[in-house]
Amino acid sequence: MSLEKIESLLLRLLDTSRTMIDLAYSALLYNDKVFAEEVLRLEEEVDELHTELELEVLKLKRREGEERGVLGLIRLGLSAEAISDAAASIADVDMKIGGQAVVYYQTAESGGDTTLFDQDNSQANAGLQLNANGDLDNGFGLGLQGTALSTWGLEKNLVSNVMQSGLGNNGDTANAGDYFAITKAYLTKKLGNTTLKMGRQELPKNLSPLAFSENWNVYKNTFDAILAVNSGDIPDTTLVGAYVSRSNQHG
Numbered sequence: 001m002s003l004e005k006i007e008s009l010l011l012r013l014l015d016t017s018r019t020m021i022d023l024a025y026s027a028l029l030y031n032d033k034v035f036a037e038e039v040l041r042l043e044e045e046v047d048e049l050h051t052e053l054e055l056e057v058l059k060l061k062r063r064e065g066e067e068r069g070v071l072g073l074i075r076l077g078l079s080a081e082a083i084s085d086a087a088a089s090i091a092d093v094d095m096k097i098g099g100q101a102v103v104y105y106q107t108a109e110s111g112g113d114t115t116l117f118d119q120d121n122s123q124a125n126a127g128l129q130l131n132a133n134g135d136l137d138n139g140f141g142l143g144l145q146g147t148a149l150s151t152w153g154l155e156k157n158l159v160s161n162v163m164q165s166g167l168g169n170n171g172d173t174a175n176a177g178d179y180f181a182i183t184k185a186y187l188t189k190k191l192g193n194t195t196l197k198m199g200r201q202e203l204p205k206n207l208s209p210l211a212f213s214e215n216w217n218v219y220k221n222t223f224d225a226i227l228a229v230n231s232g233d234i235p236d237t238t239l240v241g242a243y244v245s246r247s248n249q250h251g
Contacts, residue, residue, distance in 0.1 A: 006053065013076075016080075020083070020084050028093055040088055042084070043085070046080065050077050057074055089136070093135065093136055096134065102127050102128075104218055105123075120160050122158065125149060125218045126150045126154075129148070129183075140189055142188070143185070151178075183248060185199050193231055194230040196226070196228050197226070197227040197228075200248075203223050203242070221248055224247075228241045
């Protein structure tokens, strides 16, 4: 009877852990507090099931040489609880979701036969940008950004140029078109008075004056970089170190 109960407890542990993972990712993706609360409730249920499983394993009557089998049961229970703890950490992320949608139209009068709003003197862009930022456990954070650019076909009848394309070829309508990219994907880590930021990110001019994100275009350009900022170890002084790699050339 004890083996049957152990098998039942293990199945419940594994099924509940899998359910928690599905709910946790849904909570993160949709920023849904209901899903997150259900994950945290299930975590308590898993803790109780795991304790009950360990007690049942200890009750097993076993012969000499069966220790490895008992150890395997204990490790299965520990693995299921580790999965549930990971799911709870995912669901407990404090995510902030935001974004912006823009349509830009620009025209100029250059003299001669052309006037304001002439197709040859005008350019335009449409864009959509979505951001997600969250605080993780143990001083970690994350950030994601998706950027979409489009001409909406405006270059065919209303304008002759685009302001920004997905390939960095500003004003080149021949290569302009619908475009989507992950323009930010980074992790942050707080270590005392130092903050590390690693991945694709914007670089403010005051922290990285030689390579920085410019805001004169539809959307800012971003860089693959590692940034370290220390404030407080030296009074009235901020120390900055950075390794900057490639840019997406959106600026």
